[in-house]
Amino acid sequence: MNGPHASGSHVVIVGGGLASVRTAQALRDLGHRGRVSLVSEEPDEPYDRPPLSKEYLLGTRGAADIRLADPDEYARRDIELLLGRAVAGMDLRTRTLTFADGGEIGYERLVVATGARPRRLPDLPESGRVHYLRTAADSRRLAGVLTDGARVAVIGAGFIGLEVACAARLRGCRVTVVEAAAQPMAPIIGAEPAAWLRRWHSGRGLEFRCGTTVEKSEERPGGRLLWLGDGTVVEADVVVVGVGVVRDTAWLAAAGLETHHGLVCDETGRTSAADVFGAGDIVCRHTAGRCRPTGHWTAASDSAAKVAAALLGVPPPDLGEDGFFWSDQADLRLQFVGAAPPTATATVVSGDFDSGKFVVHYTEGDRLTGVFAANAPRDFLRGRLALRAIRPAIDEVRT
Numbered sequence: 001m002n003g004p005h006a007s008g009s010h011v012v013i014v015g016g017g018l019a020s021v022r023t024a025q026a027l028r029d030l031g032h033r034g035r036v037s038l039v040s041e042e043p044d045e046p047y048d049r050p051p052l053s054k055e056y057l058l059g060t061r062g063a064a065d066i067r068l069a070d071p072d073e074y075a076r077r078d079i080e081l082l083l084g085r086a087v088a089g090m091d092l093r094t095r096t097l098t099f100a101d102g103g104e105i106g107y108e109r110l111v112v113a114t115g116a117r118p119r120r121l122p123d124l125p126e127s128g129r130v131h132y133l134r135t136a137a138d139s140r141r142l143a144g145v146l147t148d149g150a151r152v153a154v155i156g157a158g159f160i161g162l163e164v165a166c167a168a169r170l171r172g173c174r175v176t177v178v179e180a181a182a183q184p185m186a187p188i189i190g191a192e193p194a195a196w197l198r199r200w201h202s203g204r205g206l207e208f209r210c211g212t213t214v215e216k217s218e219e220r221p222g223g224r225l226l227w228l229g230d231g232t233v234v235e236a237d238v239v240v241v242g243v244g245v246v247r248d249t250a251w252l253a254a255a256g257l258e259t260h261h262g263l264v265c266d267e268t269g270r271t272s273a274a275d276v277f278g279a280g281d282i283v284c285r286h287t288a289g290r291c292r293p294t295g296h297w298t299a300a301s302d303s304a305a306k307v308a309a310a311l312l313g314v315p316p317p318d319l320g321e322d323g324f325f326w327s328d329q330a331d332l333r334l335q336f337v338g339a340a341p342p343t344a345t346a347t348v349v350s351g352d353f354d355s356g357k358f359v360v361h362y363t364e365g366d367r368l369t370g371v372f373a374a375n376a377p378r379d380f381l382r383g384r385l386a387l388r389a390i391r392p393a394i395d396e397v398r399t
Contacts, residue, residue, distance in 0.1 A: 008034040011311060012097065012105060014087050015113035016040025017049060019280025019300040021068040023111050026308030028077045036079050037105065039097070041086035044136055045071060050297060052139040053163040054328055058170060059143065063136065087114075090255045092273050109275045109311055112252065112263055113304070116245035116281040121155070123217045129224045130239045133164065145238050148172035153226055153236035155214060157184030159327035159334070161242035162201065166330040168238075169205050176207045176234050178226070183210055189372050190340045193360055196353045200332065200374075209234070247282050260284050261293050268316055269307035279307045296325035322388055323370075335380045338362065338370030338387050346372075350379040359383055 013020045047066045055061035086100040118132040131142045152168045157179035183194035212230040226234040249259040258264040258272035262284035269277040280300040284293040309316045324337045344362040351358030359379045362370040373380035
């Protein structure tokens with residue numbers, strides 16, 4: 001169903017995040033004339049998720065500020081919004097989606113863009129004290145308990161965990177960050193930059209318990225007790241868990257689609273079934289015998305553009321994927337591109353750790369593999385362009 005026939009087909013996009021909205025917009029930009037339906041399980045109009053751990057959590061940006069499109073754009077571009085409709089299953093033979101409420105919708109072409117969900121810890125079920133952050137509603141609930149003097153435990157020192165920890169400090173909370181790795185973000189940026197990051201945050205009031213995990217948890221009237229593997233105990237009024245994500249693929253696998261760490265797709269977003277595509281964080285791309293999960297904001301947007309092109313049978317855009325992501329942590333902007341393998345050498349090429357403004361290059365031999373920067377956007381851009389010139393796409397992750 002390529003070319004003119006595809007341009008008039010009914011495309012259903014499942015998911016209410018960045019990848020789904022960008023796919024719908026790109027379809028219209030490329031001249032798709034058929035019906036476009038965007039299905040989201042959330043009642044809110046699609047919104048941007050990065051602010052949920054920062055500005056939206058702090059109340060400096062409201063619901064209208066984080067919308068991915070103006071409300072009138074959907075009507076103007078003839079994009080049908082079906083909100084509050086959770087998809088429970090699908091039938092590839094009849095090309096039908098079934099909703100949790102029993103309703104159905106048919107499709108001619110389908111894009112799955114349901115994203116990823118926070119990984120749950122069995123001993124820390126969601127409650128009034130224990131929070132997981134994915135939706136605007138989650139962020140609003142968390143904002144209501146980040147009060148001055150509250151004891152907050154953040155489990156996981158990835159960029160989401162650190163962003164929430166910084167927001168909690170700005171609210172006057174006492175924050176303890178528990179991280180399994182030796183330093184925050186060490187698996188991504190390497191040991192020395194991670195050690196600097198810990199010092200930077202410690203100097204601004206965050207307490208770290210690194211190299212340990214939560215072994216046991218118990219709810220008590222005075223707070224939630226967390227027993228750590230290093231023998232210490234953390235007592236918290238609020239616990240925020242940020243230990244990675246999982247992809248909800250059970251309903252996709254049950255329908256007969258190939259799944260792995262996500263919905264298996266090729267570089268253009270095509271799945272194992274005709275006329276079914278995947279975009280955004282739900283996807284893991286399989287090429288040359290390797291698996292590369294999709295992650296981060298830029299990658300989700302890029303995958304949407306590729307899927308829209310594949311749907312209409314036009315050449316894919318040349319986006320120069322390089323694994324870029326950023327994280328704003330209080331007044332610290334971190335930027336990263338490429339990869340920092342354990343065997344790479346990290347060298348400060350601009351600025352210095354003491355100033356909190358620097359750029360690190362990661363190299364293996366004489367080959368540049370990645371760039372990391374703190375509060376140095378211009379110098380980071382130069383490094384990113386140098387990396388792109390020698391390697392247009394990030395190294396694939398071996399399974």
